[in-house]
Amino acid sequence: xxxxxxxxxxxxxxxxxxxxxxxxxxxxxxxxxxxxxxxxxxxxxxxxxxxxxxxxxxxxxxxxxxxxxxxxxxxxxxxxxxxxxxxxxxxxxxxxxxxxxxxxxxxxxxxxxxxxxxxxxxxxxxxxxxxxxxxxxxxxxxxxxxxxxxxxxxxxxxxxxxxxxxxxxxxxxxxxxxxxxxxxxxxxxxxxxxxxxxxxxxxxxxxxxxxxxxxxxxxxxxxxxxxxxxxxxxxxxxxxxxxxxxxxxxxxxxxxxxxxxxxxxxxxxxxxxxxxxxxxxxxxxxxxxxxxxxxxxxxxxxxxxxxxxxxxxxxxxxxxxxxxxxxxxxxxxxxxxxxxxxxxxxxxxxxxxxxxx
Ligand SMILES: [Zn+2]
Numbered sequence: 568x569x570x571x572x573x574x575x576x577x578x579x580x581x582x583x584x585x586x587x588x589x590x591x592x593x594x595x596x597x598x599x600x601x602x603x604x605x606x607x608x609x610x611x612x613x614x615x616x617x618x619x620x621x622x623x624x625x626x627x628x629x630x631x632x633x634x635x636x637x638x639x640x641x642x643x644x645x646x647x648x649x650x651x652x653x654x655x656x657x658x659x660x661x662x663x664x665x666x667x668x669x670x671x672x673x674x675x676x677x678x679x680x681x682x683x684x685x686x687x688x689x690x691x692x693x694x695x696x697x698x699x700x701x702x703x704x705x706x707x708x709x710x711x712x713x714x715x716x717x718x719x720x721x722x723x724x725x726x727x728x729x730x731x732x733x734x735x736x737x738x739x740x741x742x743x744x745x746x747x748x749x750x751x752x753x754x755x756x757x758x759x760x761x762x763x764x765x766x767x768x769x770x771x772x773x774x775x776x777x778x779x780x781x782x783x784x785x786x787x788x789x790x791x792x793x794x795x796x797x798x799x800x801x802x803x804x805x806x807x808x809x810x811x812x813x814x815x816x817x818x819x820x821x822x823x824x825x826x827x828x829x830x831x832x833x834x835x836x837x838x839x840x841x842x843x844x845x846x847x848x849x850x851x852x853x854x855x856x857x858x859x860x861x862x863x864x865x866x867x868x869x870x871x872x873x874x875x876x877x878x879x880x881x882x883x884x885x886x887x888x889x890x891x892x893x894x895x896x897x898x899x900x901x902x903x904x905x906x907x908x909x910x911x912x913x914x915x916x917x918x919x920x921x922x923x924x
Contacts, residue, residue, distance in 0.1 A: 577679060578910070579890070581917035582880065589623075589630035592637050595654040595919040596912045597836030598878050598890075599634060603627055605881040605891070633720040635870055638877065639862065640712055641823070642840035643855055644773035647712070648823035650694060652834040658915045661687050678914045683922055691922045702779025704752045710745040711778050715769035717746040718762070722863035729800070730754065730762040749782055756786040760797035764789075764804055767859040771813040774821055781816050788812055806856045822855055836912075839876040839895065847872075878912055 582600055584591055590601045601608055611624050620628065641647040661684065665677070698709040721736055722728050728736070734754075737747045753768060754761040768789065772782040789795050794808040813819055820826050824845045827833060847869065848854050858865055875894040890909040891897070897905065 577676070578913050578917050579880065581679070581920050582913065589627045590634050591630075592634040593916045593919070594637075594641075594651055595658065596878070596916045597638070597641075597651070597834070597840075598880055598912060598916055599631070599638075599874075600880045601627070601631065601882075603882060605879075605883070608879075608881060629720055629724065632723055632866075632870070633716050635873060636716045636719045636862070637712065638837070638840060638873055639844075639869070640716065640770070640773060641837055642844050642873075643823055643859070644770055645820035645823055645826035646708070646773045646776055646778055648826055648834070648837060648841065649776075649820070649830065650698075651837055652827075652830060652832065654691060654694060654919065655834050655915060656832050657687060657690055658918050662911070662914060662918070678918060679921075683918060688922045691919065695923055700779065702777065703781075703783040706749045706752060706779050706782055707745070708773075708778045711749045711769050711772055711782055713743075713745045714747055714750045715766050717741070718750065719766055719862050719866075722762075723866045726863055728762055730759040733762050752783050753786045756783075756790040757795050758797060760795050760802040760804075763797075763802035763860070764795045766862055767804065767806070767809065767856060768795075770856075770859045771809060774813060774819060775816050776818040776820055777816075781813070781818065785813060785816070804860060806860070810856060824855075836877060836893070839893075840873055843872055843876060878909070880913075 582593060582598065584600060584602050586602070588602060590599065590603075592599055603611075608627075611620070611628060614620065614624075641651055662678065665681070698712075699707050701707050718733065721733065737750070741747045749769070750761065750765055753765055757764055757768075768782065768786055772778040772785055775781045789809060789812060792808065792812070794805040794812065796803050823837075823841045827838060827841050844855070848858075858869075876896075878893055879891045881891070890913060892900065892905050892908050900908065
């Protein structure tokens with residue numbers, strides 16, 4: 568038993584963030600790594616609506632909100648869903664082909680030390696490099712993802728942001744150029760409407776296979792065709808017109824739900840989120856595009872169901888780390904199945920970290 572615990576510690580240490588990172592989403596697996604104890608998280612979750620949280624708790628809440636919005640981007644858009652599925656499938660295929668030793672902990676130790684095949688490293692690095700390749704107006708796909716998540720994160724905690732107020736927030740507290748550059752480009756075409764329209768146009772760009780090439784021309788054309796306009800503090804968006812416009816880009820692949828029907832394999836974690844969102848979309852306000860017009864107003868009812876489908880990894884008070892399989896499937900698993908599920912996912916995350924480090 569002691570040996571198994573050692574292996575767990577070794578594996579989990581691969582996905583431990585530095586102390587100044589409050590939380591992050593491990594993209595390939597969907598693990599949400601929370602840099603706090605489970606008890607601290609539960610206390611915070613229970614007081615979530617409290618306006619006067621101490622600064623460290625407020626930061627944790629905002630960071631988890633930001634990371635969960637990345638989940639929403641992944642389960643909504645063809646490009647990101649395809650990316651995470653590809654990463655997971657490629658690593659998992661290798662794990663399955665490795666003739667694992669009989670004992671679980673030996674398997675995991677082997678994965679932490681075995682040389683990763685060069686073709687696998689090259690392929691995973693290629694996918695990640697694509698995220699950082701600049702397209703039209705020096706925009707990268709990663710920057711589209713980050714700038715949209717940062718805006719929604721800020722609006723969830725302050726619904727009444729205007730474009731000017733948001734620009735001031737960016738001037739004061741933008742963590743890096745990635746968190747604002749594509750927003751600034753969009754604002755050149757869309758002006759004061761950008762604060763309302765940006766999550767939708769970013770999402771439409773991410774429904775193509777070339778988001779970095781598409782975002783700027785999409786905004787330019789939307790402005791020219793007056794599909795987005797702003798007057799007296801109100802933004803009007805012609806959603807059907809915008810969808811039609813994005814379909815004209817040859818790289819358009821559609822939503823994650825549309826693309827997932829064509830992919831041969833499903834992602835073990837995000838596919839459940841895709842299904843949850845599809846179910847919610849049955850009610851009109853969650854129809855994907857309408858949702859992207861006001862994600863900050865609908866957030867409270869979406870975040871909790873989505874969190875139930877994600878494996879969570881916490882710091883533990885006993886000097887260990889704890890991984891909790893998703894609440895939605897945990898009750899149907901034996902303890903042994905839970906452990907196997909956790910080891911498999913964390914092994915994938917650890918290999919992904921080894922490749923991209
Ligand atoms: Zn982010």
